[in-house]
Amino acid sequence: NAGVMQNPRHLVRRRGQEARLRCSPMKGHSHVYWYRQLPEEGLKFMVYLQKENIIDESGMPKERFSAEFPKEGPSILRIQQVVRGDSAAYFCASSQQRGSNQPQHFGDGTRLSIL
Amino acid sequence: QQPVQSPQAVILREGEDAVINCSSSKALYSVHWYRQKHGEAPVFLMILLKGGEQKGHDKISASFNEKKQQSSLYLTASQLSYSGTYFCGTSDYGGSQGNLIFGKGTKLSVKP
Numbered sequence: 001n002a003g004v005m006q007n008p009r010h011l012v013r014r015r016g017q018e019a020r021l022r023c024s025p026m027k028g029h030s031h032v033y034w035y036r037q038l039p040e041e042g043l044k045f046m047v048y049l050q051k052e053n054i055i056d057e058s059g060m061p062k063e064r065f066s067a068e069f070p071k072e073g074p075s076i077l078r079i080q081q082v083v084r085g086d087s088a089a090y091f092c093a094s095s096q097q098r099g100s101n102q103p104q105h106f107g108d109g110t111r112l113s114i115l
Numbered sequence: 116q117q118p119v120q121s122p123q124a125v126i127l128r129e130g131e132d133a134v135i136n137c138s139s140s141k142a143l144y145s146v147h148w149y150r151q152k153h154g155e156a157p158v159f160l161m162i163l164l165k166g167g168e169q170k171g172h173d174k175i176s177a178s179f180n181e182k183k184q185q186s187s188l189y190l191t192a193s194q195l196s197y198s199g200t201y202f203c204g205t206s207d208y209g210g211s212q213g214n215l216i217f218g219k220g221t222k223l224s225v226k227p
Contacts, residue, residue: 004156031213033213033214033215035217040219040220041219041220042117042202042217042218042219042220043157043202043204043215043217044217045214045215045216045217048213048214055213056213056214058214059214091156091157095213098213099213100144100145100206100213100214100215101144101145101162101164102162102213103147103159104147104159104204104213104215105159106149106156106157106158106159107156108155108156109156
């Protein structure tokens, strides 16, 4: 499967635990975007990364949230000390090149539920 | 600023046409259109760039009016498979890095 791969598909955490969401971009893509989606809402931009660099994190909360895209391996979105309000679907998208004229291809998302 | 999509929802019979609009209060560089079915990933449909271009694929086409800061998605002779929520994602001038601002979506239901 050459598409964007996200895992896990579903993740359940208790308040205060950590959540790690993984995203492997499409083959040949080196640009990764993370979006959050609440029920019946649109996708909200969180962070844009290129290999080993955070390009734009303007949509990411300053506390508890972090993202990385190492030279080897998938991109990781990490949420520490989760709270009920973090429950959402988190989508990752990738593009081949930089810029808003590039199509972004989405993964199936991770549904995060906080108990 | 989040773009405004209209209508919020539309119900069609197979074979009918629909238009979905996406308006922004800011000058736009590009408009992306996606379709998402429940519980699935958004699927890329097309990108329109400044210059008022139109694009089309099969029975789905779109236009982008840069001056009006508006894009419209046209679905003709709708099929059952067209059902889903349609999102527009926009980027403005101002050195956008590629991240998109999405509207709240238009839910399209096509009935037999």
